Amino acid sequence: MPVLTDMPLSRLSITILTGAGISAESGVPTFRDALTGLWARFDPMQLATPEAFAREPRLVWEWYAWRRELIAKAVPNAGHHGLVELEARAGKLVLFTQNVDGLHARAGSRALHELHGNIFRSKCVEDGGLVGDELVRASAEVPPRCPRCGAKVRPDVVWFGEALDERILSAAMAAARACDVFVSIGTSTEVYPAAMLPQVAKSSGARLIEINPQPTPITASCDEVIAQPASRGVAELLSRLV
Numbered sequence: 001m002p003v004l005t006d007m008p009l010s011r012l013s014i015t016i017l018t019g020a021g022i023s024a025e026s027g028v029p030t031f032r033d034a035l036t037g038l039w040a041r042f043d044p045m046q047l048a049t050p051e052a053f054a055r056e057p058r059l060v061w062e063w064y065a066w067r068r069e070l071i072a073k074a075v076p077n078a079g080h081h082g083l084v085e086l087e088a089r090a091g092k093l094v095l096f097t098q099n100v101d102g103l104h105a106r107a108g109s110r111a112l113h114e115l116h117g118n119i120f121r122s123k124c125v126e127d128g129g130l131v132g133d134e135l136v137r138a139s140a141e142v143p144p145r146c147p148r149c150g151a152k153v154r155p156d157v158v159w160f161g162e163a164l165d166e167r168i169l170s171a172a173m174a175a176a177r178a179c180d181v182f183v184s185i186g187t188s189t190e191v192y193p194a195a196m197l198p199q200v201a202k203s204s205g206a207r208l209i210e211i212n213p214q215p216t217p218i219t220a221s222c223d224e225v226i227a228q229p230a231s232r233g234v235a236e237l238l239s240r241l242v
């Protein structure tokens with residue numbers, strides 16, 4: 001297999017964007033997979049919105065509680081671990097994930113930013129202040145109430161129609177502009193503003209690499225496509241960046 005760049009890995013600046021696909025092999029359903037089991041009749045796009053939470057707070061809270069239990073049983077896979085090895089060997093590496101499952105952090109990724117929040121954190125719907133997990137678990141009410149103001153508590157994730165954390169987004173844009181290599185892994189690149197990052201990297205002169213068994217809207221503009229599941233695709237990436 002040909003090497004991917006003529007620069008040694010130890011001198012490369014790499015920016016990575018991951019999506020639900022990298023956690024699929026850990027047993028966490030992707031966003032656009034049909035929902036399984038009792039949630040099959042619901043559409044995530046209909047549940048992951050502020051309007052849905054306002055309309056049916058118990059239903060939305062219980063859906064996230066179900067996902068949290070599922071994700072708590074998941075473990076990082078070879079794709080997550082491969083990115084930890086890449087971070088250790090690259091000149092510079094920063095990872096932006098759209099996933100809320102915390103699996104990159106559990107695998108040991110350090111230069112990590114969660115673009116869409118984290119399902120294991122909860123916050124007050126009024127002031128956005130975090131609410132501790134012990135209170136959330138001890139609460140008899142569903143959803144729990146904020147201990148400070150009594151408002152409802154919601155998952156600390158970005159819902160459709162909500163803005164991302166400005167500081168994280170500007171860091172992601174800067175990292176896309178500055179890197180030698182941008183790798184998009186396991187994302188359908190359909191949801192903005194995260195989906196803008198590969199295009200920003202490409203137009204700033206980075207080599208654009210995609211790891212995804214399926215084509216996506218950015219596939220045609222990639223310099224290299226590794227059409228593999230993430231666990232095998234990240235291993236191939238490592239073997240071709242020397």
Ligand code: OAD
Nearest residue numbers: 019020021024030031032098158186187188191214229230
């Ligand atoms: P999607 O469900 O949209 O896309 C998952 C992608 O992973 C698809 O392109 C699949 O082809 C690919 N895939 C599936 N299995 C894979 C595997 N084993 N290895 C590698 N790739 C695989 O998930 P996202 O792109 O992450 O946002 O969705 C982006 C955002 O849409 C989510 O963060 C969420 C949703 O709206 C918010 O919740 C705000």
